[in-house]
Amino acid sequence: MRLEDLNYFLAVAEAGHVGRASTRLGHSQPALTKGLQRLEKELGIQLFERTPKGMTLTTAGAAFFERARHVRTGLDDAIKEASDLHLGKIGLVRVGVAPAYVQMLCAPACSALITQRPAARIHMTTGLNDALFGALRLGELDLCISAIAASPDPEFAQHPLMEDDLLVMAREQHPLFDKRALRFADLVEYGWILPTDKVMARRAIDARFLEAGLPTPEVVIESSSTVATLLPVVRTTDLLTVVGQRAAGPSGGGLRPIPLEQARWRRTIGICTRRGAYQSPLAKRFIEIVDQHARDLTGA
Template sequence: MNLPKLLDGRLKIRHLVLLDALTRQGSVIGAAAELHITQPVATRGLQDVEEILGVSLYDRGPRGITPTIFGQAITEHARAVLAQLNQAGRHIVELADAERGTVVVGTHLAGSSVLLPVAIARLKNERPSLTVIVREGTPAALLAELEGGRVDVIVGRLTSPTTEFLSRTPLYSETVRIFSNSQHPLAKVTTVNLRELISYPWILPGSETILRRELEEFFARHDLELPQNRIEATSFLTIRKLLMVGNFVAALPSLIAADARNLQPLAVPLDNIGHSIGITTASTRALSPSAVALIDSLKLTAKFLEH
């Protein structure tokens, strides 16, 4: 296979943007809608890139498209290029006004209710002109945003080690416990029977999360099926409200629930289910001064949470 000529002017920035959207959306229709172009234009753009590279980038199926090994590889490189361009524009802005700037931080359930708000408040006290944009999402969606340069840093649970493309820095360890409201029938029980607990309505994390898989394994070890009466949710605002208005129970990171009034842990050991909270950044690009400032604030805040 001859080395494709990617610098001869045929490959455009719009092609890279299209590849990123196609891989995230999993369909030509979805990518076209996101980019505000017609489906034929998106299809032609994909055909152009495949012609330039000389390989098939996606497998077409009845439910959409799935990247081939070539498609996944070129998407990673496309996101890296787009991230560098986004970073370049913001770098110019920050050089023009050192006190201003923008940092985009992604977060999911762990770390979102205590660590991040406190760190942002500390940062804004020192740099009031700096803009902080917080984006919530699933871990997979946030990683795609990070790779594409739309997010500078992710705060939350660390589930994988540092790689060639992603740098992960642990900040503190956190346990997971089962919580209810303080008026729950099991709130005053010194030893909760798991089979009795199963009979109550549960709030479980989404099936795409690591915590959900850990809970499934926990129930399996105790020869129990997943609770039939359940809701799946990852938004802490939704979870907290449900816990307050009914006899729901939920497995939550300890710090999140500890900061919420009228919630309390039940006397149920979770076999040491816990996790490391930290920050994830892209290894392939330099951080902006604003991102560095936020990370410094996160590290300082984490030291206080450990004690």
């Protein structure tokens, strides 16, 4: 089996179209088509259904795709490991980080790593955990720093760093604070600013309301990035949102947490890596630095 044929297959499976895959890879469409034909002949199975709109994986093709994706990622790890050894264990570390922890955890760790290893290079991707975990799963990241799941994905290894609960926040003069007997159900009366439902925090919030027998929050503004950038809207309206306790700080910056235990979501921030994946000495050192910095922050 030719390695380029496997790459062609993965590219077409991900793009769903030979033309788009050829553009992405920088090879001609006939080359990709011949490669797919060779691969199907060698395997003795049909991998795709050819349609006027593109290429759809067959059942057998979908199963092969999942296995082949892991093989390709493992091969990339082997190449990266060999490269690290060839370069004298100096190279690149690819870090994904949630926006709230760039300044708090990632930036100090980057400074320390560059001071200790001047030849090191860091590629940082900032995003919410749905995007970060997706990139980590595909082998595009060596690690990510974000909220970690209570029930982790078996593909990932998790290393807890600190607790940072999510709090429902409102402007200081919000009508909710005038209620004598504030109830969780009162929060349904107001609109919210929340991340998309692909994000772990949003799913946890929706679940809390459903568990209480309430409708999920009415989302007035839905953000595909951090809601922290929209806090000025919360300060000037009656909209509610959720903010990490550490990001909110002791003063809240014109915002106050809703004083209900149900309006708090217990959350652990940690480092995620792909279970069993190769970690370069540089990546391992970066993880050690982040871990120590988190210990310093929490007094652990």
